[in-house]
Amino acid sequence: MTKCTQRIEALLRPEVRALSAYHVPDSKGFIKLDAMENPYGWPKDTVDLWLEQLRGAEPNRYPDPVCAALKAALKAANGIPQGAELLLGNGSDEIIQILLMALRPGGTVMAPEPTFVMYRQISLSLGLPFIGVPLRAEDFSLDIEQFCAAIERHQPSIIFLAYPNNPTGNLFDPSVIERILALAPGLVVVDEAYAPYAGASFMGQVGGHEHLLVMRTLSKLGLAGLRLGFMAGPPEWIAEFDKVRLPYNINVLTRISAEFALARHEVFAAQVEDILRDRCTLMAELKTIDAIQVYESRANFILLRLLRHDATAVFAALKAAGVLIKNLHPNGGLLAQCLRVTVGTPPENRRFLAAFRQALEELS
Numbered sequence: 013m014t015k016c017t018q019r020i021e022a023l024l025r026p027e028v029r030a031l032s033a034y035h036v037p038d039s040k041g042f043i044k045l046d047a048m049e050n051p052y053g054w055p056k057d058t059v060d061l062w063l064e065q066l067r068g069a070e071p072n073r074y075p076d077p078v079c080a081a082l083k084a085a086l087k088a089a090n091g092i093p094q095g096a097e098l099l100l101g102n103g104s105d106e107i108i109q110i111l112l113m114a115l116r117p118g119g120t121v122m123a124p125e126p127t128f129v130m131y132r133q134i135s136l137s138l139g140l141p142f143i144g145v146p147l148r149a150e151d152f153s154l155d156i157e158q159f160c161a162a163i164e165r166h167q168p169s170i171i172f173l174a175y176p177n178n179p180t181g182n183l184f185d186p187s188v189i190e191r192i193l194a195l196a197p198g199l200v201v202v203d204e205a206y207a208p209y210a211g212a213s214f215m216g217q218v219g220g221h222e223h224l225l226v227m228r229t230l231s232k233l234g235l236a237g238l239r240l241g242f243m244a245g246p247p248e249w250i251a252e253f254d255k256v257r258l259p260y261n262i263n264v265l266t267r268i269s270a271e272f273a274l275a276r277h278e279v280f281a282a283q284v285e286d287i288l289r290d291r292c293t294l295m296a297e298l299k300t301i302d303a304i305q306v307y308e309s310r311a312n313f314i315l316l317r318l319l320r321h322d323a324t325a326v327f328a329a330l331k332a333a334g335v336l337i338k339n340l341h342p343n344g345g346l347l348a349q350c351l352r353v354t355v356g357t358p359p360e361n362r363r364f365l366a367a368f369r370q371a372l373e374e375l376s
């Protein structure tokens with residue numbers, strides 16, 4: 013062992029040593045359908061106006077620590093109830109981290125699985141026990157009896173429910189979430205990262221349950237590069253989590269750009285309409301392929317399972333054809349032989365479909 017690894021062993025928590033870093037593949041030159049980004053940029057005159065706004069930024073000064081105007085715009089654009097407060101994060105990933113950093117040591121974190129990997133990853137990096145409760149294998153729905161039994165057994169401090177779920181794309185039954193809310197001894201965080209595409213939300217219920225928090229992000233809407241997430245909840249909870257937040261977590265470029273974008277909500281609304289239409293087209297095309305099982309989606313991506321091919325081989329063939337999607341097969345369990353494709357522009361979707369059909373043919 014070198015001196016360096018000796019010191020690492022001596023100083024760091026074993027949970028951190030056991031983790032692997034969140035892997036992001038190099039996507040340069042690929043048709044990028046791996047990360048649930050909105051494929052559309054802004055019209056040129058909008059870009060010009062945006063750059064004009066950025067002239068007002070003062071990079072020599074610390075950013076606004078409160079972001080009152082940005083919060084007001086987020087509240088208006090997201091139908092956040094009167095009386096609810098907002099916490100802002102450098103992406104909703106940071107909000108997950110803030111929530112978990114504030115828990116008592118040993119506080120249990122629970123989520124259905126498969127789900128968004130950061131719930132587990134951040135829990136483990138902070139040394140918090142994480143309990144994953146398996147979803148139903150047929151359709152990735154919540155098994156309410158099993159989930160309630162797990163709540164009673166583990167008494168979780170916090171439960172994360174991605175609504176709709178990533179990487180499966182489905183919405184959990186809202187009445188099942190109501191039952192979880194009724195039974196949960198701790199916090200319930202409904203993660204609505206895909207709210208623009210879902211047509212369903214728990215936002216209206218914030219304040220109606222003192223232990224319900226609803227988290228969203230601008231990433232999947234079309235501003236992934238800005239890193240802005242937010243969480244709505246009762247003021248008492250938000251005030252506590254705000255103590256854990258680092259004072260300047262929203263940088264000046266993000267604040268100005270997000271305010272600018274929220275004032276042009278119609279640009280994004282039109283893009284979302286296009287993406288929803290193209291999700292429908294892509295879904296219909298995929299359903300004509302009989303070597304796969306396609307899952308319903310309420311998000312801007314589609315999960316599918318290969319019934320007769322090896323997912324890793326198909327993923328590699330797509331990559332060789334210049335199309336990058338997400339291979340979920342290495343996650344194992346219920347995601348064996350699964351691939352996830354983000355809805356792109358119509359030409360990107362056609363390129364994907366052509367490459368996918370060709371890969372299936374060549375590999376049979």
Ligand SMILES: *Cc1c(COP(=O)(O)O)cnc(C)c1O
Nearest residue numbers: 103104105128174178205229231
């Ligand atoms: C993408 C995603 C996030 C993370 O969003 P950021 O704001 O970009 O950090 C959170 N939750 C779910 C379910 C997601 O799919």
